[in-house]
Amino acid sequence: xxxxIFINAKNTHLKAKRLQGLALNIEAKELSTExxxxxxxxxxxxxxxxxxxxxxxxxxxxxxxxxxxxxxxGFHGQIAGFIGSGKIEMQVTDVTGHSTLHLKEGNMKxxxxxxxxxxxxxxxxxxxLSEEVRACGTLSQGSSQVFTISRNDPExxxxxxxxxxxxxxxxxxxxxxxxxxxxxxx
Numbered sequence: 416x417x418x419x420i421f422i423n424a425k426n427t428h429l430k431a432k433r434l435q436g437l438a439l440n441i442e443a444k445e446l447s448t449e450x451x452x453x454x455x456x457x458x459x460x461x462x463x464x465x466x467x468x469x470x471x472x473x474x475x476x477x478x479x480x481x482x483x484x485x486x487x488x489g490f491h492g493q494i495a496g497f498i499g500s501g502k503i504e505m506q507v508t509d510v511t512g513h514s515t516l517h518l519k520e521g522n523m524k525x526x527x528x529x530x531x532x533x534x535x536x537x538x539x540x541x542x543x544l545s546e547e548v549r550a551c552g553t554l555s556q557g558s559s560q561v562f563t564i565s566r567n568d569p570e571x572x573x574x575x576x577x578x579x580x581x582x583x584x585x586x587x588x589x590x591x592x593x594x595x596x597x598x599x600x601x
Contacts, residue, residue, distance in 0.1 A: 420455075475512070493572075506588050507574060509533065516576040523578050526588035527564075534573035535564040539583035547587040 416431050419438040429441065430449045439458035441448075446465035453469055458476040460467060465483040472487050478496040485498060487505045493512035496503070500520040507525060510533035516523065527535060529547055542560035552564035562585060565571075576583065 539578035
C-alpha cells in the first residue's frame with residue numbers, strides 16, 4: 416500500500432507487505448495487523464483491543480492500545496507507545512528521537528543492540544537482564560528496578576520503557592534475529 420492511509424473501523428484486520436507514505440492513521444475498536452514493513456513518516460494506531468504485528472517499523476509512530484499485544488521486529492525511528500494491559504515485544508535497532516513505551520499491566524520484552532546508539536532506561540517492578548545487556552549499563556533498585564544505558568551525549572536520542580505492574584526483560588538481539596531468521600533451539 417502506498418500513499419496516505421486512513422482507516423476508521425469497528426473491527427478490522429490489516430495485512431500488508433509494505434506500507435509507504437506520509438501519513439498512517441488507523442483507529443478501531445478491535446484491530447489486528449500483519450505488516451511486513453512500514454515506512455510512514457507519521458503513523459498513529461489506536462485500538463481498544465488488538466494484536467499489532469509489524470516486522471520493520473520506520474518513522475514516527477504513536478501507538479495507543481487499551482488491551483492487547485504489540486510485536487515489532489526491527490524498530491528504527493521514534494515511538495510513543497501506551498498499552499493499558501497486555502504484552503509488548505520490541506526489537507530496537509535505532510531510536511532517532513525521544514521515545515516512550517508505557518505498559519500499565521503486563522510483560523515487556525526488549526531486544527537491543529549490544530552497543531546501542533541511543534540512551535535506554537527501563538523501569539519495572541520486576542526486571543531481568545541478559546548478561547550482555549547488564550554489562551553495558553547500570554541497575555538501581557528501589558520500589559521499582561531501573562536499568563540505564565547512557566552514552567553521555569546530551570544530544571543522544573533516548574528510549575524510556577516503563578512497566579507499572581508486571582515484568583520487563585531486556586536482552587541483546589543477535590544478528591540472525593535482526594534479519595528475521597529464527598534458529599532452532601539447541
